[in-house]
Amino acid sequence: MISDSPIPHVVPAGRMAGSEQPVLALSDGWELRPWQADDADVLFAAGQDGTIRLWNRLLVNSPEEARQRIERMRRRWQAELAAIWAVARPDGAAVGLIGWGDIDLQGGGAEIVYWLLPAARGAGVAVEATRRVSRWALDDLGLHRLRLCHSTANPASCRVADKAGYTLEGTQRSALLHADGWHDQHLHALVQGDI
Ligand SMILES: CC(C)(COP(=O)(O)OP(=O)(O)OC[C@H]1O[C@@H](n2cnc3c(N)ncnc32)[C@H](O)[C@@H]1OP(=O)(O)O)[C@@H](O)C(=O)NCCC(=O)NCCS
Numbered sequence: 243m244i245s246d247s248p249i250p251h252v253v254p255a256g257r258m259a260g261s262e263q264p265v266l267a268l269s270d271g272w273e274l275r276p277w278q279a280d281d282a283d284v285l286f287a288a289g290q291d292g293t294i295r296l297w298n299r300l301l302v303n304s305p306e307e308a309r310q311r312i313e314r315m316r317r318r319w320q321a322e323l324a325a326i327w328a329v330a331r332p333d334g335a336a337v338g339l340i341g342w343g344d345i346d347l348q349g350g351g352a353e354i355v356y357w358l359l360p361a362a363r364g365a366g367v368a369v370e371a372t373r374r375v376s377r378w379a380l381d382d383l384g385l386h387r388l389r390l391c392h393s394t395a396n397p398a399s400c401r402v403a404d405k406a407g408y409t410l411e412g413t414q415r416s417a418l419l420h421a422d423g424w425h426d427q428h429l430h431a432l433v434q435g436d437i
Pocket residue numbers: 293294297298356357358359362363364365366367368369370391392393396397398399401402
């Protein structure tokens with residue numbers, strides 16, 4: 243049979259669409275689980291948080307728009323373009339978001355996105371969740387290279403990257419347009435074999 247490309251796909255198409263998005267356990271009863279329609283108020287609240295608006299460029303104008311975004315997460319898993327989890331406390335309440343955007347199964351890459359509501363910050367959850375979704379992406383999904391990018395003006399995110407084992411590869415100049423103008427961004431990455 244004649245193949246379209248001399249380079250094999252890193253991950254065969256269908257590996258995500260053919261399975262349910264898993265629940266990933268963290269320590270102390272915390273877990274990463276798919277977003278649900280009744281988490282819409284949490285997503286709406288995140289869109290009102292100044293820091294999340296700034297660094298994640300998240301704009302959610304209403305709980306209805308939040309519901310639509312949650313529905314879109316489900317469609318994007320099915321389309322194998324994104325894998326986004328709610329960071330949930332032991333009582334089940336969503337307090338953050340983490341996951342993969344820009345998934346390229348053929349090329350074996352993806353870029354992480356995360357935020358926590360203010361009350362959940364400072365307890366190590368972001369680092370643990372980053373490690374957990376990274377293991378899932380490398381071991382379970384089979385990606386090869388994971389990117390973590392953040393504005394150079396966001397030291398908290400830089401610390402998360404370092405503590406989760408991502409190597410700082412360089413600074414991309416004028417790479418991200420934020421509300422206050424263009425920001426340089428750090429490119430960190432984790433590749434198969436790093437951890
Ligand atoms: C980035 C974010 C998810 C980190 O969450 P967190 O709960 O503080 O993360 P953790 O507790 O797992 O650990 C973060 C580390 O960063 C450090 N840190 C937190 N805020 C910091 C700051 N402003 N400057 C420097 N370091 C900071 C913490 O001290 C900790 O390091 P330590 O354990 O060595 O003390 C959270 O701050 C957040 O949601 N921010 C707003 C949205 C955002 O920035 N998203 C990322 C876009 S790239």
